[in-house]
Amino acid sequence: MGAPVFRHERTSPRSRLIRKQVLAHRDSKRLIDDGREPSDDRAHIEPNGPFVWLTLTRPDKANALDLQMIERLLVLLNEAETREETRVLIITGAGRNFCAGADLDELLSGGADKLRKMLERLRNFTTLLEQSRLITIAAVHGAVRAGGLELALACDVVMAEKSASFGDAHIARNLLPGGGSSVRLPRCIGWNRAKWMILSAASISADIARDWGLVLDVTEDGMLRERAQQTALSLMQGDPVTIKRAKMLMMMIGEQSFSAALEAEITTLQAHYHSDALKDGVGKFLDRKQRNIERGTT
Numbered sequence: 001m002g003a004p005v006f007r008h009e010r011t012s013p014r015s016r017l018i019r020k021q022v023l024a025h026r027d028s029k030r031l032i033d034d035g036r037e038p039s040d041d042r043a044h045i046e047p048n049g050p051f052v053w054l055t056l057t058r059p060d061k062a063n064a065l066d067l068q069m070i071e072r073l074l075v076l077l078n079e080a081e082t083r084e085e086t087r088v089l090i091i092t093g094a095g096r097n098f099c100a101g102a103d104l105d106e107l108l109s110g111g112a113d114k115l116r117k118m119l120e121r122l123r124n125f126t127t128l129l130e131q132s133r134l135i136t137i138a139a140v141h142g143a144v145r146a147g148g149l150e151l152a153l154a155c156d157v158v159m160a161e162k163s164a165s166f167g168d169a170h171i172a173r174n175l176l177p178g179g180g181s182s183v184r185l186p187r188c189i190g191w192n193r194a195k196w197m198i199l200s201a202a203s204i205s206a207d208i209a210r211d212w213g214l215v216l217d218v219t220e221d222g223m224l225r226e227r228a229q230q231t232a233l234s235l236m237q238g239d240p241v242t243i244k245r246a247k248m249l250m251m252m253i254g255e256q257s258f259s260a261a262l263e264a265e266i267t268t269l270q271a272h273y274h275s276d277a278l279k280d281g282v283g284k285f286l287d288r289k290q291r292n293i294e295r296g297t298t
Contacts, residue, residue, distance in 0.1 A: 059095025099148025167203030
């Protein structure tokens, strides 16, 4: 899959274990419960230069997540990462909604063991999104609920149409978060607001989500695709190796003490010092600075 973890970079035992499990899952190419390959009618990808659009395609079910869809998402993420020219993965939903959460029919019919399997796959997918060499953007509209919110929280950036609304919603069905919202949401919007969203099961508008830090930008309806790609271009300033390392540092914040995170910054930059990306970026800056000096400009 994407660029490897460099030997000087620190990852937690938990992150390494999850990644090992996911890679083992891919290598073995296990089939889902009924013996079929992951269904290709639940999501698809659309390459577009440096961008890959990943679309959830169960509009009749508000793009509800079931095991087949999550298996499909794992396959498509791998395809996007192995496409050399891909720099950005943009996740969106077909129809009127981004994603309304888990498919409750499957959730209740498969038993506790299947529930755990489904949530472990979802955890694998969201963890891989966070660790991906790609810049990941959730481009959302309509309902963003429960598992849909958890997908968005795992992306680097969330962009929303003005008509989008966000809610955890689990407690409204006497369910509990299982895809990461109780972990990621407080880190994103703070404890008080996260507790209110989870315990009230209430939804918030796209404008409030932006004000709270859950969403980067809100666009007029119909402008989301264009705006998401513009934002993606603004995030492509660094070399892919540099971007992956920067993402890794930020992801580790919640798994380390304050002092350990500061040390990880220096250790990672020390390893990055020998990369072609750093030499190229700093070299170009110094060359430009020297030319400006010779021309008498700053």
